[in-house]
Amino acid sequence: MNTLLIIAGVVAIVLLLVGGFSSAVSWLLWVGVVLLIVAAIGWLLSFVSGRRSHGV
DSSP: OHHHHHHHHHHHHHHHHHHHHOGGGTHHHHHHHHHHHHHHHHHHHHHHTTOSOOOO
């Protein structure tokens, strides 16, 4: 699960950068924000549930 969250976080950051540099694909900015929020919520859920591997 942590690997999936890391991948989602990296994809979100890449989409945020691409969306910020090109106004023609500004919807990627919103996709990046949504993915970043989903990755953060997933990380928080795993953190709160008490798992020991919170890899960063």
